[in-house]
Amino acid sequence: MATYDNTHRAFLQVFLSRGSLTFDESKPILAAIWNAQNTDEQETEPENITLDDFNSYIQSVNTAISPFDFEIRSTIAQDPAKQSSNPPTRLYALVNTTSDAISQLSTTHSADEIAFLKRVLDSMFETHNTRRNEILAVTSMQALALSRPPQSSHHVNGDTSTQTAAQQGLTKTEAERCLESLVAEGWLCLSRKGYYRLSPRALMELRTWLVDTYNIPAEDDDDSTAVTKVKSCNGCGEIVIVGQRCADLDCLVRVHDHCLRNVLRAAGGEVCPGCKRSWTGDVFVGEKAAQMSRSTGGARQSAVTNGAHSDSE
Numbered sequence: 036m037a038t039y040d041n042t043h044r045a046f047l048q049v050f051l052s053r054g055s056l057t058f059d060e061s062k063p064i065l066a067a068i069w070n071a072q073n074t075d076e077q078e079t080e081p082e083n084i085t086l087d088d089f090n091s092y093i094q095s096v097n098t099a100i101s102p103f104d105f106e107i108r109s110t111i112a113q114d115p116a117k118q119s120s121n122p123p124t125r126l127y128a129l130v131n132t133t134s135d136a137i138s139q140l141s142t143t144h145s146a147d148e149i150a151f152l153k154r155v156l157d158s159m160f161e162t163h164n165t166r167r168n169e170i171l172a173v174t175s176m177q178a179l180a181l182s183r184p185p186q187s188s189h190h191v192n193g194d195t196s197t198q199t200a201a202q203q204g205l206t207k208t209e210a211e212r213c214l215e216s217l218v219a220e221g222w223l224c225l226s227r228k229g230y231y232r233l234s235p236r237a238l239m240e241l242r243t244w245l246v247d248t249y250n251i252p253a254e255d256d257d258d259s260t261a262v263t264k265v266k267s268c269n270g271c272g273e274i275v276i277v278g279q280r281c282a283d284l285d286c287l288v289r290v291h292d293h294c295l296r297n298v299l300r301a302a303g304g305e306v307c308p309g310c311k312r313s314w315t316g317d318v319f320v321g322e323k324a325a326q327m328s329r330s331t332g333g334a335r336q337s338a339v340t341n342g343a344h345s346d347s348e
């Protein structure tokens with residue numbers, strides 16, 4: 036591996052200031068870093084930067100920063116507006132690898148704001164993530180309704196400490212501003228149809244936290260005791276918040292739009308790789324699931340199964 040020098044430090048600095056980067060965005064940056072270092076040599080043009088160059092920098096930086104619980108991870112953006120036929124863009128982000136990654140928000144957000152974000156996450160991954168409707172996103176109206184903690188004694192995940200420490204909650208205006216800053220900081224994405232979902236960076240940072248918080252592993256090999264609210268892609272293994280699901284409600288197979296072609300090819304046709312039922316391609320994960328449920332009246336049904344939770348749009 037190449038030695039760690041000032042060009043690697045400059046590259047890491049770019050991640051520290053920008054948070055995330057694509058390979059294409061990195062080309063002019065790496066070229067500029069090289070040209071600043073090698074003033075007497077021939078200029079490097081951005082188009083001469085290869086993926087191998089880029090990956091070698093990622094690798095060297097990761098070796099240097101891993102003792103500090105940081106890592107540059109990559110993922111492909113899950114965008115409901117993008118068609119699966121578009122070549123997917125890989126996004127690289129500097130993430131904190133500790134399981135309590137959400138606590139890093141405490142440097143920029145108050146305890147009330149973090150408690151609000153946790154209520155929004157509960158809403159995404161529990162209230163709006165039912166057996167029938169895996170929306171995994173909330174409208175701004177749904178999010179703002181969570182500005183104050185619920186008055187009832189209902190505690191999600193037994194997390195009572197958060198709620199007693201932050202009983203006050205936020206005003207609607209504060210909650211609105213908090214959502215705006217979470218979008219600006221790259222934690223949430225706001226879709227064209229007005230749904231908030233987790234950003235690619237947040238999914239990379241919060242992967243462990245989400246699984247620990249919302250999934251319950253099977254007890255004594257009894258699969259019926261397992262709760263899998265956070266589901267992984269059959270193709271790439273990363274969390275699916277936008278994509279497709281098997282038409283069988285009891286089947287756990289989920290696939291990103293950009294992974295679907297490879298998954299079906301590996302399955303040997305238009306069949307679910309898990310249960311072998313035919314893959315219909317019209318059962319969605321993400322905000323499309325909300326649009327489907329509205330047209331079929333499924334939203335009312337899920338409001339009933341959710342008990343106290345409001346599932347209104």
Ligand SMILES: [Zn+2]
Pocket residue numbers: 268269270271272273290291293294
């Ligand atoms: Zn995938």
Ligand SMILES: [Zn+2]
Pocket residue numbers: 281282283286287288307308309310311312
């Ligand atoms: Zn299946």
